[in-house]
Amino acid sequence: MSATATSTSDVALYALRLGDDALILAQRLGEWSSMAPELEEDIALTNIALDLLGQARFLLTLAGELEGSGRDEDELAFGRGEREFYNCLLVEQPNVDFAHTIARQLLFSTYQLALYEPLTGSADSGLAGIAAKAVKEVAYHRDHAVKWSLRLGDGTAASHSRMQDAIERLWPYTHELFESDELVERLAVGGVAVNPAGLCDSWGQFIGATLGEATVTVPETSWRPSGGRRGEHTEAFGHMLAEMQWLHRSHPGASW
Amino acid sequence: MASPIAPGRQLVSATMLTVDQLAATIGDIADPEIPVLTLSDLGILRGIDLAADGHLVVRITPTYSGCPAIDPIRREVERVVEELGPPDAEVRMELSPPWSTDWMSDDGRRKLLDYGIAPPDPAAEPGCALLSMPARCPRCESEDTREVSRFGSTPCQAQHVCNACLEPFDRFKTLR
Ligand SMILES: [Zn+2]
Numbered sequence: 001m002s003a004t005a006t007s008t009s010d011v012a013l014y015a016l017r018l019g020d021d022a023l024i025l026a027q028r029l030g031e032w033s034s035m036a037p038e039l040e041e042d043i044a045l046t047n048i049a050l051d052l053l054g055q056a057r058f059l060l061t062l063a064g065e066l067e068g069s070g071r072d073e074d075e076l077a078f079g080r081g082e083r084e085f086y087n088c089l090l091v092e093q094p095n096v097d098f099a100h101t102i103a104r105q106l107l108f109s110t111y112q113l114a115l116y117e118p119l120t121g122s123a124d125s126g127l128a129g130i131a132a133k134a135v136k137e138v139a140y141h142r143d144h145a146v147k148w149s150l151r152l153g154d155g156t157a158a159s160h161s162r163m164q165d166a167i168e169r170l171w172p173y174t175h176e177l178f179e180s181d182e183l184v185e186r187l188a189v190g191g192v193a194v195n196p197a198g199l200c201d202s203w204g205q206f207i208g209a210t211l212g213e214a215t216v217t218v219p220e221t222s223w224r225p226s227g228g229r230r231g232e233h234t235e236a237f238g239h240m241l242a243e244m245q246w247l248h249r250s251h252p253g254a255s256w
Numbered sequence: 257m258a259s260p261i262a263p264g265r266q267l268v269s270a271t272m273l274t275v276d277q278l279a280a281t282i283g284d285i286a287d288p289e290i291p292v293l294t295l296s297d298l299g300i301l302r303g304i305d306l307a308a309d310g311h312l313v314v315r316i317t318p319t320y321s322g323c324p325a326i327d328p329i330r331r332e333v334e335r336v337v338e339e340l341g342p343p344d345a346e347v348r349m350e351l352s353p354p355w356s357t358d359w360m361s362d363d364g365r366r367k368l369l370d371y372g373i374a375p376p377d378p379a380a381e382p383g384c385a386l387l388s389m390p391a392r393c394p395r396c397e398s399e400d401t402r403e404v405s406r407f408g409s410t411p412c413q414a415q416h417v418c419n420a421c422l423e424p425f426d427r428f429k430t431l432r
Contacts, residue, residue, distance in 0.1 A: 040405035047407040054322025129351035133321055136354065136431060144406060
């Protein structure tokens with residue numbers, strides 16, 4: 001093995017981070033089930049949630065296998081505490097309203113697509129395979145988010161102001177997406193991970209152009225909350241996790 | 257040292273099926289969500305490998321990452337393999353290369369249309385970029401149709417409506 005040989009536990013943790021992003025966003029989108037503003041959107045948001053849940057299952061299963069301590073996808077999804085989740089803070093932000101949900105979709109799916117495209121060439125064949133499968137789905141999610149961002153932002157005075165508010169509230173959480181750390185840097189050297197710092201410019205261009213067309217102003221903020229990758233989350237996360245996990249924790253091992 | 261296994265080779269099994277016969281039986285399993293389609297119509301049975309020591313591996317692939325049908329499909333394949341295959345056979349999920357609608361058979365496309373679901377675009381010719389074609393109404397065959405929503409009752413479908421006969425219908429989305 002070469003000097004840049006990657007450690008299995010590094011790859012496991014990286015897969016867990018990606019899997020947690022997908023799992024937590026799937027859970028948030030699932031909260032729209034039967035509650036979206038129109039039937040087509042109810043179906044759209046829950047279909048997107050389903051794609052993300054599928055991606056999360058592959059990634060958590062891979063993480064569990066690499067970890068080698070016998071944890072499967074369910075154990076990882078339902079058996080970990082709040083501080084053991086490594087998703088970015090953006091995906092755990094509450095739905096608030098449809099505009100917030102669309103804004104979160106636009107910001108995250110643009111990032112996920114930019115990340116997964118190069119990840120299809122990962123030196124880890126497991127990650128590369130999952131990314132190649134997911135990238136087509138994520139491109140579809142981004143199209144959906146762009147369409148609605150334009151419709152809301154460049155729509156009525158009421159929809160415009162909701163879209164503008166949503167972007168202002170969520171914008172600070174986007175900085176964290178492009179933060180790197182020792183784990184990612186080690187894995188990027190070995191060609192396993194994609195260093196997100198390099199994705200910031202193309203992401204910014206796409207988001208800037210879309211929001212510009214949607215007549216939404218990109219806010220200037222100096223607040224840059226971060227910590228998700230270290231297991232430090234925002235207040236809303238614990239509540240969401242309690243709802244996601246209570247059934248499994250109340251009836252361990254139950255099936256139907 | 258391992259020699260490739262001829263597809264017609266007999267399995268070590270009380271039923272004395274060949275790999276081809278087992279593949280045909282698995283290929284005939286119906287999709288639980290769109291039951292007119294079989295696994296072989298969908299193109300999600302990737303292959304069956306029989307090792308020299310008799311170990312059998314069936315490889316299947318999901319359509320979409322989150323397709324809820326894949327778990328019941330996998331259980332049904334496992335049931336068939338347990339019943340007809342050699343002991344300790346394995347069913348494996350294979351993600352690469354990712355599935356696309358180009359894997360769907362012509363037979364499958366025809367069955368979808370008869371069932372009232374507009375099929376995806378025909379498989380792309382190698383080296384030829386295909387433009388997406390308008391969905392054709394499964395009821396009156398008009399091409400004057402519009403997309404109502406890019407998402408539908410299953411991950412693989414979108415909702416359309418026919419401007420000519422006004423019938424709403426599902427379309428199996430083209431995925432490449
Ligand atoms: Zn018609």
